[in-house]
Amino acid sequence: MKNFKLVINAAISAVIFTLLFTASAYAKTSGQIDFADLSSYYGEPKVEINLSSSLMRMVGSFAKSEDPDVAEILSNLEFIKVRVYDLKGKVEKANATIDSVSKKLRAEKWETLVTVNNNEENQKVRIFSKSTNDVIEGIVVMVVSPEKEAGEAVFINIVGEIDPNKIAKITETLNIDID
Amino acid sequence: MKNNETEYLNTLFAGSSDDVDKTETDFPLLDVPEKLSHRLYAITESDLSSSPPTKLRSPKSWPKLTSIAASLLIAVVLVQGYQQQQTLKRLEQAQTDLAMALHYLGEANQIARAQMLNSLNENMKKAAFAPVIEIGRDAVIPSIESLESATNKTHRTL
Numbered sequence: 001m002k003n004f005k006l007v008i009n010a011a012i013s014a015v016i017f018t019l020l021f022t023a024s025a026y027a028k029t030s031g032q033i034d035f036a037d038l039s040s041y042y043g044e045p046k047v048e049i050n051l052s053s054s055l056m057r058m059v060g061s062f063a064k065s066e067d068p069d070v071a072e073i074l075s076n077l078e079f080i081k082v083r084v085y086d087l088k089g090k091v092e093k094a095n096a097t098i099d100s101v102s103k104k105l106r107a108e109k110w111e112t113l114v115t116v117n118n119n120e121e122n123q124k125v126r127i128f129s130k131s132t133n134d135v136i137e138g139i140v141v142m143v144v145s146p147e148k149e150a151g152e153a154v155f156i157n158i159v160g161e162i163d164p165n166k167i168a169k170i171t172e173t174l175n176i177d178i179d
Numbered sequence: 180m181k182n183n184e185t186e187y188l189n190t191l192f193a194g195s196s197d198d199v200d201k202t203e204t205d206f207p208l209l210d211v212p213e214k215l216s217h218r219l220y221a222i223t224e225s226d227l228s229s230s231p232p233t234k235l236r237s238p239k240s241w242p243k244l245t246s247i248a249a250s251l252l253i254a255v256v257l258v259q260g261y262q263q264q265q266t267l268k269r270l271e272q273a274q275t276d277l278a279m280a281l282h283y284l285g286e287a288n289q290i291a292r293a294q295m296l297n298s299l300n301e302n303m304k305k306a307a308f309a310p311v312i313e314i315g316r317d318a319v320i321p322s323i324e325s326l327e328s329a330t331n332k333t334h335r336t337l
Contacts, residue, residue, distance in 0.1 A: 049280050055273040062270060074277075082280045116294040125291045143287045154283050170281055 031078075031130050031138020031159035035101060038085050038153070041093045046152075047084035053077065053160070070170050077160035087144070087151030091122050094144045094153035101155075102126050105140060122146045136162045184215045 039045060060074030087094055105128045106112070116125035128140040141156040187209055 047279060047283070049276045051273060051276055051280065055269070056277065058266075058270055059273050059277055062274075080277065080280050082276075082283055084283065114291045114295070116291055118294055123290070123294070125287060125294060127287070127291060141284060141287045143290055145290060154287060156280065156284055156287065158280075158284075167281060167284060170277070 031157075032081075033101070033105065033138075033140060033157050035081075035083060035142075035155045035157070036097045038083075038093065038097060042085040042087060042090075042153075045083045045085050047082055049080065049082035051077075051080040053079065056080070069166070073163070073166050073170055077158065077162070079157070079159040081155075081157040083155045085153045087146070087153055089146075089150045091144055091146055091151055091153075094151075095122075095124055097153075098124050098126055098142045098144060101140070101142060102128070110138075110140065138162075184212050187212055187215070 056074045056077050060071035063074070064071040085094065102112075108130075110128040110130050112126070113129050114125055114127035116123065118124070122144070123146065124142075124144040126140075126142045129136050130138040137159070139156070139158045139162055141154070143152075143154040145152055145154075190209060
């Protein structure tokens with residue numbers, strides 16, 4: 001009888017663990033996308049950021065005393081990925097990557113928010129979002145701008161519940177100068 | 180005397196090793212030498228008198244224990260301090276990373292907004308000027324046509 005109880009308990013905990021694991025894995029992958037690795041072409045990225053939900057919650061908890069709203073916004077974010085490459089005057093590869101990623105996102109039912117093709121200035125901007133029930137679950141931003149130095153390509157992926165109007169508020173609260 | 184003791188022990192062990200199945204009644208009964216029995220009793224008495232916990236209980240061991248405990252406490256405090264520092268460093272790094280990510284997001288937003296405004300302005304300009312040009316063209320073309328017809332007419336008269 002004791003053994004039977006132990007087996008039942010073990011089975012229940014195994015089921016709970018599996019459910020939790022799959023739920024978290026699903027949540028992590030729902031709005032997360034893989035940008036093509038351009039390091040073989042442009043060298044190591046100038047900026048490489050990977051922020052997990054635990055880190056953002058930690059930042060949020062410290063900002064809670066200053067601004068509880070920001071803490072709440074950050075607690076809803078799950079993942080932020082940023083890659084910035086120096087284009088060294090060669091925009092073609094970055095533009096091709098933007099096109100291929102855009103194609104993939106459209107196939108995965110991402111919504112196109114912004115498309116800018118400035119052929120004169122060789123500038124390209126794409127902003128995609130994925131939402132369920134009017135809640136944005138993920139944002140992808142891709143920019144190629146030849147204006148900065150010898151050109152710059154920016155790839156951003158934000159996963160989690162995002163209110164674009166509140167993003168500026170976080171930047172204000174963090175109050176960190178970036179040159 | 181010593182020979183007696185060794186003899187006794189030899190016969191005792193020789194007897195037991197020669198025949199293992201021997202019963203207790205078969206053992207040779209020998210008188211234990213007095214000195215040996217004294218020694219054997221002395222061992223048990225010393226065992227009883229020296230109990231191990233007394234060493235721990237003695238007040239002499241307290242300074243040692245306190246120093247060990249103090250050094251352990253210091254080690255724990257140091258490790259905690261180090262961990263806190265690491266957490267703070269990670270937090271600062273995360274804050275900077277987050278700010279940078281949002282900065283690039285803001286930049287992308289600005290570029291997109293500027294481009295959208297540009298294209299809107301251009302389209303508005305086109306929309307505003309096109310009818311004027313069209314009106315101008317409509318006004319000019321008939322007059323040219325009338326001129327042409329007039330010259331044609333003059334040619335005809337000629």
